[in-house]
Amino acid sequence: MSLPPPSDHFRGKSVVEHLKEARTKGMHASHEVHGTEMPGHYAAGADAAKETAIYLLILWVLSLFVSFPGSLWVFLSVFSISLAIWKTGRSALLGWSRMERLHQLIEEERWEIQHHRAQERSELGEMYRAKGFEGKLLEEVLDVLMSDDNRLLKVMLEEELGLTLEAYEHPLRQSLGALCGVIASALLCLFGLWAYPDFGLPLCAGVAIAIATVLSAKIEKNPLFSVLLWHLAIAGLVAGAAYFLSQMR
Numbered sequence: 001m002s003l004p005p006p007s008d009h010f011r012g013k014s015v016v017e018h019l020k021e022a023r024t025k026g027m028h029a030s031h032e033v034h035g036t037e038m039p040g041h042y043a044a045g046a047d048a049a050k051e052t053a054i055y056l057l058i059l060w061v062l063s064l065f066v067s068f069p070g071s072l073w074v075f076l077s078v079f080s081i082s083l084a085i086w087k088t089g090r091s092a093l094l095g096w097s098r099m100e101r102l103h104q105l106i107e108e109e110r111w112e113i114q115h116h117r118a119q120e121r122s123e124l125g126e127m128y129r130a131k132g133f134e135g136k137l138l139e140e141v142l143d144v145l146m147s148d149d150n151r152l153l154k155v156m157l158e159e160e161l162g163l164t165l166e167a168y169e170h171p172l173r174q175s176l177g178a179l180c181g182v183i184a185s186a187l188l189c190l191f192g193l194w195a196y197p198d199f200g201l202p203l204c205a206g207v208a209i210a211i212a213t214v215l216s217a218k219i220e221k222n223p224l225f226s227v228l229l230w231h232l233a234i235a236g237l238v239a240g241a242a243y244f245l246s247q248m249r
Contacts, residue, residue: 095171
């Protein structure tokens with residue numbers, strides 16, 4: 001990759017300021033809608049399951065006041081299939097975009113290592129000085145790291161930009177998680193509608209939201225009761241808002 005050489009590697013900033021800017025850039029590149037707290041396919045699946053349950057719940061509430069074409073069960077089935085395609089494609093696209101940003105950062109850092117070794121050593125020295133390395137020990141550590149470009153690249157990506165490359169999943173795996181989330185939630189809600197036409201769907205939508213929330217909370221080690229209560233309360237608020245707004249005619 002050929003990048004135009006900047007006139008000043010640090011662009012008038014101190015090493016510390018440059019490191020802060022680099023860390024911000026790394027955080028932006030690694031950002032995703034679901035966050036980085038748990039594996040992307042789990043997050044995509046949990047979010048897709050909750051969103052599907054909410055969408056079907058809203059449509060069920062609207063069906064109390066609006067006549068849908070044909071059978072409600074068929075209408076919601078078609079909607080679920082369309083939503084599964086959308087969520088799968090969108091998750092894959094977001095994953096690929098994120099991977100492209102990371103690849104760009106890796107190539108930029110590789111170019112800087114090849115063309116600005118003195119400045120990279122200064123950055124590396126500042127980082128390890130902050131870790132408590134000083135004097136001869138610090139110089140020995142810098143000599144070892146600077147002697148291998150591949151190892152130096154990995155260190156700079158992790159230490160300077162705050163990236164953990166092993167934590168990033170393939171976009172297709174994330175899209176598969178989203179697909180499974182939509183299918184599982186839709187099947188549960190549609191089963192509720194089929195088994196108990198009056199109130200089966202909202203009950204099963206609550207169950208789908210609760211299951212997805214519990215699994216996410218366990219993986220992220222979040223307080224289970226409060227997270228579950230918040231999600232169910234928001235779902236109830238959404239359903240209530242749809243109900244009352246539908247009556248405003």
